[in-house]
Amino acid sequence: MAMPLQEMVTSPDTDPIETPDAKQVAGRSPTQIALERLRHDKVAVVSAAIVVLFVALAILAPVITSLVGVELNAGDPSEDTDAFNFPVIGPPDNGFTWEAPLGLEPGTGDDLLAEWLYGARTSLEVASISTLLSTIIGVALGLVAGFSRGWLDRVISFVIDVFLSFPFLLGALAMAPILLNRFGGDPEALDKAQFFGIIFILTFFSWMGLARLIRGEVLSLREREFVQAARVIGVPTRTVLFKELLPNLIAPIVVSISLSVPAFVTAEAGLAYLGIGLTGRPSWGQTINQASGYFDEYALYLWAPVIGIMLLVIALNLLGDSVRDAFDPKTRR
Amino acid sequence: MSEHVQTSNGHTPLLEVTDLVKHFPVKSTGVVRRTIGQVQALDGVSFTLEKGQALGLVGESGCGKTTTGRVITRLYDPTSGSMKFEGTEIGQLSGRQMMPYRREIQLIFQDPYSSLNPRHTVGKIVGTPLEVHNIVPKKQMIPKVQELLEVVGLNPEHYNRYPSEFSGGQRQRIGIARALALRPKLIVADEPVSALDVSIQAQVINLLQDLQREFGIAFLFIAHDLAIVRHFCPEVAVMYLGKIVEIGSRDQIYNTPHHPYTQALLSASPDVKQAAIGGRRERIRLEGDVPSPINPPSGCRFRTRCWKAQDVCAEKEPPLYEVGGRNVACHFAEPLQVVQVPVVSEGATAVSPT
Ligand SMILES: Nc1ncnc2c1ncn2[C@@H]1O[C@H](COP(=O)(O)OP(=O)(O)O)[C@@H](O)[C@H]1O
Ligand code: SF4
Ligand SMILES: [Mg+2]
Numbered sequence: 307m308a309m310p311l312q313e314m315v316t317s318p319d320t321d322p323i324e325t326p327d328a329k330q331v332a333g334r335s336p337t338q339i340a341l342e343r344l345r346h347d348k349v350a351v352v353s354a355a356i357v358v359l360f361v362a363l364a365i366l367a368p369v370i371t372s373l374v375g376v377e378l379n380a381g382d383p384s385e386d387t388d389a390f391n392f393p394v395i396g397p398p399d400n401g402f403t404w405e406a407p408l409g410l411e412p413g414t415g416d417d418l419l420a421e422w423l424y425g426a427r428t429s430l431e432v433a434s435i436s437t438l439l440s441t442i443i444g445v446a447l448g449l450v451a452g453f454s455r456g457w458l459d460r461v462i463s464f465v466i467d468v469f470l471s472f473p474f475l476l477g478a479l480a481m482a483p484i485l486l487n488r489f490g491g492d493p494e495a496l497d498k499a500q501f502f503g504i505i506f507i508l509t510f511f512s513w514m515g516l517a518r519l520i521r522g523e524v525l526s527l528r529e530r531e532f533v534q535a536a537r538v539i540g541v542p543t544r545t546v547l548f549k550e551l552l553p554n555l556i557a558p559i560v561v562s563i564s565l566s567v568p569a570f571v572t573a574e575a576g577l578a579y580l581g582i583g584l585t586g587r588p589s590w591g592q593t594i595n596q597a598s599g600y601f602d603e604y605a606l607y608l609w610a611p612v613i614g615i616m617l618l619v620i621a622l623n624l625l626g627d628s629v630r631d632a633f634d635p636k637t638r639r
Numbered sequence: 640m641s642e643h644v645q646t647s648n649g650h651t652p653l654l655e656v657t658d659l660v661k662h663f664p665v666k667s668t669g670v671v672r673r674t675i676g677q678v679q680a681l682d683g684v685s686f687t688l689e690k691g692q693a694l695g696l697v698g699e700s701g702c703g704k705t706t707t708g709r710v711i712t713r714l715y716d717p718t719s720g721s722m723k724f725e726g727t728e729i730g731q732l733s734g735r736q737m738m739p740y741r742r743e744i745q746l747i748f749q750d751p752y753s754s755l756n757p758r759h760t761v762g763k764i765v766g767t768p769l770e771v772h773n774i775v776p777k778k779q780m781i782p783k784v785q786e787l788l789e790v791v792g793l794n795p796e797h798y799n800r801y802p803s804e805f806s807g808g809q810r811q812r813i814g815i816a817r818a819l820a821l822r823p824k825l826i827v828a829d830e831p832v833s834a835l836d837v838s839i840q841a842q843v844i845n846l847l848q849d850l851q852r853e854f855g856i857a858f859l860f861i862a863h864d865l866a867i868v869r870h871f872c873p874e875v876a877v878m879y880l881g882k883i884v885e886i887g888s889r890d891q892i893y894n895t896p897h898h899p900y901t902q903a904l905l906s907a908s909p910d911v912k913q914a915a916i917g918g919r920r921e922r923i924r925l926e927g928d929v930p931s932p933i934n935p936p937s938g939c940r941f942r943t944r945c946w947k948a949q950d951v952c953a954e955k956e957p958p959l960y961e962v963g964g965r966n967v968a969c970h971f972a973e974p975l976q977v978v979q980v981p982v983v984s985e986g987a988t989a990v991s992p993t
Contacts, residue, residue: 333760333761333799334801335758337758534748537714538745539745539767539771539817539821540737540738540771550756550759
């Protein structure tokens with residue numbers, strides 16, 4: 307490919323995009339473009355609104371319960387339940403009452419609205435903390451493995467494979483009795499241990515996917531010339547990792563988060579349902595487990611947490627789908 | 640500066656490269672990764688570059704041009720050989736020791752699409768070198784970046800746009816502004832226009848030439864095509880399979896090429912072939928492919944494709960002989976007019992650089 311040098315023009319650059327529009331001068335980053343797309347996606351907006359509602363309910367649980375005038379674990383079996391252990395006010399035997407909008411728990415007489423709200427809180431706390439931790443671990447190890455290549459990469463890749471081959475449910479099943487033995491005497495300590503234990507188990511078994519993804523991305527990104535350019539300039543390695551590479555990994559990270567949160571919500575409820583999750587604080591899975599025996603006589607008892615989980619997980623998944631589309635470079639512009 | 644080495648005529652060249660070697664190990668796959676061979680990307684390359692001078696480095700794809708540029712900018716560590724910048728050996732410096740020289744030696748990349756971080760604004764891209772080397776206080780960053788954008792012919796108001804909003808030629812200008820930001824003494828331009836439209840190539844080359852004159856920057860200008868370099872570089876080196884086969888002044892290389900490979904390259908270059916082969920419009924067609932740099936031919940590396948090859952070419956590697964004022968690595972170096980050239984008709988493909 308040669309060019310006719312005699313015809314070289316000395317005029318200034320005639321490339322396009324001279325926009326006279328002054329407002330157009332500020333450019334938009336790929337992330338801004340993705341967010342802009344999300345704002346125009348109706349499904350995304352509705353599901354985001356639902357997720358925000360759940361988050362608000364969870365955060366405001368203490369405020370809402372005190373406004374309604376209900377309280378967690380305040381039931382008195384002798385006063386609030388009848389001879390058949392069923393609540394004396396509200397459903398299923400009596401009509402709706404503001405004293406107990408979702409009814410009382412059979413047997414204990416505890417308020418179910420309070421339990422539901424704090425259940426949402428548990429669910430979102432566990433899901434978000436686990437997502438945060440597994441994302442940090444996955445990104446950090448993926449970055450290091452992909453960038454270092456050599457022996458460190460091989461060690462990290464081996465660890466990823468080991469963790470992937472370890473059965474998650476077995477880990478959870480094994481942990482429950484260990485914690486119970488250790489902290490059984492002190493309910494408060496047991497609850498704390500269970501809470502952090504479940505976050506640990508969820509994090510422990512979920513960072514590998516993202517780490518692998520990030521490692522692969524870094525392997526290809528580090529061959530891009532802008533990384534070489536940074537090194538020629540003398541940008542320190544840490545800055546190359548976090549300022550040059552990390553911003554290019556937003557899409558896979560966002561995708562991974564969008565998949566993790568609903569998965570963790572489900573996992574937390576599932577473990578609680580099996581009785582190897584949280585027992586010391588309200589959890590939807592636990593309520594579902596207890597309510598399933600009463601379904602014929604007292605359907606609302608079961609429906610409330612089931613609908614809570616379904617709505618939250620569907621909203622999170624739909625939002626995740628939209629987010630993945632919005633961040634997908636193949637559909638960008 | 641630790642050591643000052645002076646050349647025979649009493650001054651220190653800006654860059655003096657002697658016997659530079661870069662081998663990439665070829666590893667076996669599997670758990671135990673043994674080295675099973677070496678890609679001999681660079682095998683004893685020597686040249687000097689004076690302050691403000693431009694040297695062209697030309698050769699087919701895969702001959703080691705990019706590797707040369709990346710060793711000089713210390714993106715790759717040299718396997719052996721010496722690289723002296725203003726008399727200081729920089730081949731073995733650690734990352735920290737190399738920092739002051741990073742200001743002096745910059746690189747312009749071949750691909751304007753992968754050389755700019757898509758997630759950074761133009762201002763950030765051009766400002767990074769200033770930031771890393773603490774050239775200007777934070778407050779003066781934007782004006783300084785805008786000044787640089789203006790120097791390379793871009794609208795200074797575009798500093799907060801992203802690379803995706805620019806054309807290839809404009810992106811290459813952004814890359815040039817980044818290389819220029821530190822006011823380096825040496826710029827390695829690795830095929831800076833080969834990814835651009837022909838109509839834009841001339842503009843970018845003219846820009847580089849203006850900058851070279853204005854700031855007195857020395858250039859190592861890499862190209863796979865002799866035509867582009869001719870305009871820019873008073874001195875040209877031709878590479879083949881990790882070695883420089885001929886190095887000389889513009890006139891020597893373009894008018895009386897002595898190495899068969901240079902002659903073949905020139906005849907393939909429509910712009911310059913007439914002068915080179917005495918007005919005849921025939922092309923020299925090279926037989927066969929470029930051999931693998933893992934297993935280069937013995938003796939002269941060009942012998943598998945050379946029409947003049949004799950037994951001695953396989954036995955003895957030709958050193959750089961001084962013939963007719965230039966240095967040429969061929970046992971039978973001579974101008975083209977006096978040799979028998981197998982000619983092919985106009986339409987045939989000659990050396991095809993990619
Ligand atoms: N990082 C690397 N690892 C292994 N081999 C490489 C590497 N970089 C380049 N090579 C090899 O070295 C040779 C020279 O490559 P390069 O310098 O890119 O050539 P050019 O720029 O002239 O096209 C090629 O055979 C190439 O495959
Ligand atoms: S040394 Fe022999 S093979 Fe090599 S270029 Fe000269 S004539 Fe051809
Ligand atoms: Mg190259």
